[in-house]
Amino acid sequence: MNHPSRAAQNILFIMCDQLRWDYLSCYGHPHLTTPNIDRLAARGMRFDRAYVQSPICGPARMCCYTGRYMSSHGALWNGDPLPLSEIGFGEFLADAGMRTLLVGKTHAAPDRDGMARLGVDPASRAGVLAAQCGFEPYERDDGLHPDPIVDPNLRYNQYLRAMGYEEANPWDRHANGAVDDAGGHLSGWLLRHARKPAAVAAEHSETAYMTDRAMACIREMGDAAWCIHLSYIKPHWPYIAPAPYHAMYGDDAVLPAVRNAAERADPHPVYAAFMDARYSRVFADEQVRRDVVGAYMGLVKQIDDQIGRLLAFLEEGGYMENTLIVFTSDHGDYLGDHWLGEKDLFHEPSVRIPLIVYDPSPAADATRGTVETRLVESIDLAPTFLDVVGAPP
DSSP, X not given: OOOTTOOOSEEEEEEEESOOTTSSGGGTOSSOOOHHHHHHHHHSEEEEEEEXXXXXXXXXXXXXXXXXXXXXXXXXXXXXXXXXTOOOHHHHHHXXXXXXXXXXXXXXXXXXXXXXXXXXXXXSHHHHHHHTTTOEEEEEOOXXXXXXXXXXXXXXXXXHHHTTOOSSOHIIIIIXXXXXXXXXXXXXXXXXXXXXXXXXXXXXXXXXXXXXXXXXXXHHHTTSOEEEEEEEEEESSSOOEETTGGGSOOGGGSOOOOOOGGGGTSOOHHHHHHHTSHHHHHHTSXXXXXXXXXXXXXXXXXXXXXXXXXXXXXXXXXXXGTEEEEEEESOOOOTTGGGOOSSOSOSHHHHEEEEEEEOOSGGGGGGTTEEEOSOEEGGGXXXXXXXXXXXXO
């Protein structure tokens, strides 16, 4: 199965949600230090001009998983099913003999009509892989569980209750909520609460939990070749971080917004509509923007700390010698740049992403610690993964 010139037996594909390329110290952020991600970049190659094909979670991920543009795969928005005819790289790797597993989110929606038409049993191996973009769901969690839609069997909520967070929906009340001085609930969905500490211990937060689950998954693989997709839920909103991360970055650490009054003077009607959206108008308030960006930076800092835990685990277990590691994001976040919130349009903050690749093979030694400035796209990852293990394209 393995390419004869490669040392990689395994693939660890780490993706953050809504992480901007410029909110890592190895990409030049002057106040947000990310030494563990920087260490991975020093041992691998950092790509300075990496872009996604869509600034929206679902379509961006479908492009990455299939190696194809939206115009080809047809999943244009969150919730759009990936047609059964589209094959994720995980299926190709599975056919080549690897275990391909998911820990975290994908936004994948199954093509139920296609399965029914072709007689594919959703519970079969083929049905599961097709519905999950080629991955076995070791723990699928898309990270959005407000009360009206929360799954009563959500595994993370079961974990939180076992840890003593006794609520019907501790994801909402604790992991993504805060507590006021009178003991009342403050929703993390409201940006005015961004600087409050989440009512969950850092070691029980979503980021730490998914790291724990990824390490457990790796342990269970034993000697089998694997591709594990660790897909972190943060720093995607709700923008609320557990202590001490909520208070690590004050107003003085928040960079000025990249925006100009001229952008509001005579905008295109579509641009004007997005600037007038509620979340964009809220980000136009400078103090709210600073509060949110401070919390966002705290969430990124926590991810870096968890990457440090993960790297230590890989080093102690000898996995660094045979595991290709990719660190990236599905898209960025405006954070008030261009008078916008969210990530819906095609500006640098929304479609430019971090991309770091660590290749354990001796053939990559000459490129360690280097920066590639040529344009690359997230659709380039799928054929790269296939090439690494010698799977047919």
